[in-house]
Amino acid sequence: MKLSIPAKYFDGKTSRPYLLDLEVFLGEQISFYFENKRAVWKFHEIKFEKIGDHLIITRKDNLSESLKIEDSEIANNIYRSAKQSKNVSWYHTLLDLGPKFYLTATVATFTFIACFYIFIIPWIGEKVTDLMPLSFDEEIGNTSFQRIRSFSDIDEKRSAKLQNFADHIDFATHRKLNFKVIADKEINAFALPNGTIVVYTGLLSKIENYEELTALLGHEVTHVKERHSTKTLARSLAGYLVVSVVVGDVNGVMTSLADNANQLNNLSFSRAFESSSDLGSYEILKRNKIDPNGMYQLFKTLKTSHDAGIPELLSSHPLTEDRIKFSKSLLDKKEYTFEKNPELEDAFKKLKENP
Template sequence: MERAYKGRYYDGLQSTAIVVSVFITNTTLNIQYQDADEQTVLIEWPKEGIQKVSLASTHIALKYGKEYPYQQVELTDIDFIAAYQDWTGGQLMQRWLQMSSTTMVLALLAGIVAVMVGLYLWGVPWIADKVAQQVPVEYEVDLGKSIASQITTNKTIDSNRTEAINHFFEQLKLETTYPVAITVIKSPVVNAFALPGGQIVVYDSMLVTLQKPEELAALLCHEFAHVQLKHSTRNIFRTLSGYLFVSALFGDFSGISAVIIGNANELRNLSYSRELESEADGFALAHLKKQRIDIKGMIGLFEKLQQSQTVTVSEWMSTHPDLSNRIQKATYYQQNNPYTVITNDSMQFYFNQLQQSNEWQ
């Protein structure tokens, strides 16, 4: 005789609970009880008509019936749950799910977190970078122009210097598909930055800080590298994709975690922008060498920036690598790439123009 499991049976007509013995046979689930007249009642459920109503680690409910309403049996015997699953077979996955639900949830959670962190740190930036590389030049140019016009609305443009610096830039002989346009604006802050599509903005205080044309050459090569290597566009795509990813993940979570994650995003972007700065430095050094312009200009530029840092705080600091580190790298490059410096008189000429008449001194 098969093993009997104790359960409760409901006939589907009334809520009365009947204590029953449940047996599993080859083709049927048998339910047996004594009725009020002490007569044994046997109900046979063919295997194929049985449906699972609910299943938890310590509880199972099954129903049977050709049509509504259904008969139902409920058991809290763990052995029965295992036996029933053996009987119905093919439920291996489900059994595994419930047997080790705690460990599984924890393992799954750890796995998800690892995958998400990996995606966030490498996967999403990689995709964003690939997408950014595909952005057409015309679109970048339009975007750069509209950002530049927004930035310069409340600022005074120094048109004389703007003209001079663009002539100076031509002397650098940088090859590009972008229409490079440099704008000098008046501001006490020592700063310069590149926008997508060839827009470069230089603050006049930056120009006055510089003492040699080579230093300006180094600065413009550096900013040009940002344009040519699509740094701004890539940066925009990275930041946006990072926020999109984070908000897709934590859409339903509380605002507090969103703030913390938002700050993490900022941190990640800072390290990314430092990476881009190093890349731009590398580009600038290589181009200075190509044009036989003195690398001392690069070192001089960094030294001037170092000095100006104690006076004014600008964006230049936070998003850029440590200046002494950059000086070290430039010096190292200079030592390993000796070449004869060629001075360019036109560069000197335009540089002198830029140095004249400064209102901030």
């Protein structure tokens, strides 16, 4: 199909356009006369760019030389022909797809990212952790504890008593466990990947019997046994690696690892890890024939100081009310018989004594 249309020609030498007539053979070529010379531009030798209602045609081998067609209807006809002959860049092809495409693409992209973080990142974290030797946990945990020691008041006498208490419990692990007490009214406890379990005096003051304390220590030891800290670090590193590759900030990966390693005592485990540790605590109570009511009472004690009305969706830990229900369900199973443990009871009384 042949078209004869007016256009503006820019020769690349001056900014002044020249008015001339084009002969357009759709899908084939464009020809025109300039300074008594006939120029022929083959479709495969030129590129087309739609700007508003105008069409800009540029030579691929000379980008300074171009044609501008201002008639919108004619410009659209030529542009459609150029797209059919694949002479329009992928960028401009995307621009022509319209807002519905962009909205769909945006939703699809965010869905993919969400699925990646929910399903793929945790899987990567598990696999990376499997490849990491336990010496990594030891090194990270030791470094973190030295930092904690520098600004915390470690109660060495109570730490020795807590260690003595824990030594009477079979935690079913070959990992070396060290128990430390921090003199602070904060109601908290946490586990470091090297097997260091830290309990604050604020929490110890709330615990009323050795069954509750065993449930607490069993929960924290399970974090160590199942390497939850290392898995959380690996997940964080994997997620940050993806972002860093996209934005080109690979150095940020090591910064992220260092930041997380320095904040292990404030690390928030996923709800899945917390639930797993609650179940692990129950198994330790069962293994040692300790009253499982200890876990139930521990969570009731914690309820007065935790939650603060935070919706579970926004909390990295299961809400205490849910944990109370979970522990009650385990209690109701009555899977094993328990008995009094005089050694643990005595060790607990010594721990609760004023130093």
